[in-house]
Amino acid sequence: MSAVLSPEMSSDDSIRCERITKRYAGQTVLREVSLDVPRGTVLGLIGRNGAGKTTLIRTLLGLERPDHGRAFVFGEPSLGMTDFVKQCIGYVPQQPDAFAWMRVGDMLEFVGRQYPQWDTDFVELSLARWHITAGQRLVSLSPGERQRVALIRALAVNPELLVLDEPASALDPVARRDLLREIVARAAESGTTVFFSTHIVSDLERVASRVVFLHGHRIVVDAALDDLAETHARLKVPAGSTDLSANRIPGEVSRHLQPDGSLTLVITRGRGAAWPEIAGAPGVRLDALNLEDLFIEVAR
């Protein structure tokens, strides 16, 4: 059963942020990041290590204060959420280390008491399915088991919004597939909004409806995954064919100068729009990109 949202939580966006900038010790970690995440979206956040994924997630959830900009969850400011909104969020941090000294069962019971909608049956089934006994202490679990317990804890809330920071990093392929299926089932049955960061591009390609790509501390790609092949492409411009040195071309996402003097660009267009004129120039090649190609082209 899903938590029922109160009328004042009528925002269509589960998460929204406006021009968030965050610095640590003078270093910019996020630069003017804006996002709207409508309810029911399964959003995959990718980016290289240090791109700011964890900082973005923590800022969206009000665990970090941005230097500029604002974030909202279900229409409430992230830095001042009511308990009611907080209870609608399931969050699994990258390294779940809270309550490490407790036994699994005690921790889950303790946390469960704070949520009226806590699903005890789900907890018991999941512990059995993942071979974790309630009497084990959290500190004695392997990283993968710790991650599973954290996932059980987040899912037992039947969250309206599930936020997962690298949820699959310590999971083996079987457990990873289990988790993806669970995410999909939640999205299909309850319309749960899922916001997850990952390095595993194929996982994202499967379950996400939308991909957000954080690079150089800002969002460089924000696209519906189904349309990605239609809206993004790689352009190869041979050396000396066209001089592009001065001007950015329309829809340019990234460009790299190759050792032989040719240029490789990633370009984007709206759904149903045409590619820029240069794509048809002699010797210029336009290739379809999958998500992994796109990631590597932009991030290298």
Next chain:
Amino acid sequence: MNADRLTILPGATEPIYRQIGSQLRRLIASGQLPAGEELPSVRDVAVHHAVNPMTVSRAYCQLEAEGLLTRLRGKGMVVAAGAHAILSPEQRLSRLQPQLAEIARQARELDIPARLLVQRLKSLLEDSE
């Protein structure tokens, strides 16, 4: 039909909704999915293959718009009556899309003008008639 008859390949350039759509079109065209055959629910396909439910329903809706699938109340999607006969030339042509795209790419590499390429293709088609 069971959800496991579909094959999903993340990492392909073809988006997953199109992978689902083209497999179903082939299965229907070849008669392996006869008229009236029930398709697995969106939820079943999504959970079995761990793919986004909206992606599955987009594929189903597209085939419904093409007249290949019909939505039956209480039963979900079934293969439409006569579905294997109603593929338009446009839909049959779309089967050749990968080959055509590859020819177009190679023609660009060889710097062959479009007019010449179309001419050659036309004469090939007329030869066989």
